[in-house]
Amino acid sequence: MTINVVIAGPRGRMGTEAVKMVTNEPSFNLVACIDRKNDGEKMREYPNLSQQNIPVFESPEECFHTKKADVFIDLTVPEACFDHATLAIQNNIRTVIGTSGLTASQIEELTILSNNNQTGCIIAPNFAIGAVLMMQFSKMAAKYFPDVEIIEKHHDQKLDAPSGTAVKTVELIKETRTAKSQGRPDEEETMPGARGAEEEGIHVHSVRLPGHVAHQEVIFGSSGQTLTIKHDSIDRQSFMSGVKFAVEKVMDMNKLVYGLENILDI
Structure with missing residues (x-):
């Protein structure tokens, strides 16, 4: 099964590695990215990221309504991440969050939304x-x-x-x-x-x-x-095995999990 993925924050250090990982993983398909200032560009126009003709959206609403996504990965900043994740879960798109700095109340809100919508979400303070x-x-x-x-x-x-x-x-x-x-x-x-x-x-x-x-x-x-x-x-490659695992695991989830340890066999 191919998993269609959207990544927010593709120009960041973590985002750059995530784009590489997703585009190189045969079972993943990067369908779009969300970037706060490069609306309408293609991923092939981003230096050192991807040669593929993948659209970039400034508006997460437009992205989620335009592209069919199974999993949304957020690697941005806390103030943007919460809004992105809320929209994704509201659109029944499973979500993997690697952005740190969310408040306890924001995590609680996402937990309630995820559980009520029965849409899986993983928040990982660290993917290594x-x-x-x-x-x-x-x-x-x-x-x-x-x-x-x-x-x-x-x-x-x-x-x-x-x-x-x-x-x-x-x-x-x-x-x-x-x-x-x-x-x-x-x-x-x-x-x-x-x-x-x-x-x-x-x-x-x-x-x-x-x-x-x-x-x-x-x-x-x-x-x-x-x-x-x-x-x-x-090296930020140390996080990518955890991101890959979270994307695969969230496909079978219908609630929010905080911490990668909760989905590992440890």
Whole structure:
């Protein structure tokens, strides 16, 4: 069976790789792209993306009403992603979201819409299988090592901080860890923000520098020992196997799933 795909954000770093993956996958058919400023162009006019005669729409409404799509992939920015995903699900187009930065209320709205429409949707804070395992191992470790901090590092063009992966990691850790204060109760930040963001005592530190792609380490401390669980994506190709898997898996879903770990056999 051929799966017809629409991609939003084809010029971005993730979008570029997704276009390559979809056009090179025999069971996928890229029928259109959504781009906020290149309406009416063809994918063959995009440098280094595709030589195929694939239409580009500025309006997601026009795209979804014009092209028959099975799956919509969003790799844009949070403010656009929510509207795109809402329209796709309303049009009964299964949706795969790799955009991070959606709020809890937006995820809840999409969950209700997806479940009511019985139209599958996958929101993945990270598509790298290794990163998913890193998050699951952190959840396991937090049961025995409740003192934990997270350092996540990304390229300097990333819009949100902390990353969706860090936020998801905190959520998973909270499932097995009781909230607690960490460090000295009378500690003082002599430079505001030095201890990073805090959620139930878990400190999260975001680094944004050129040269990085996506990296995270979860550091646990206990008496006489430390445990570090670390994952590095050194190339955006690391995410494409997860995107491919999500596209295939969402075809058999009729509700929203948040987190790739929920569709993996782990």
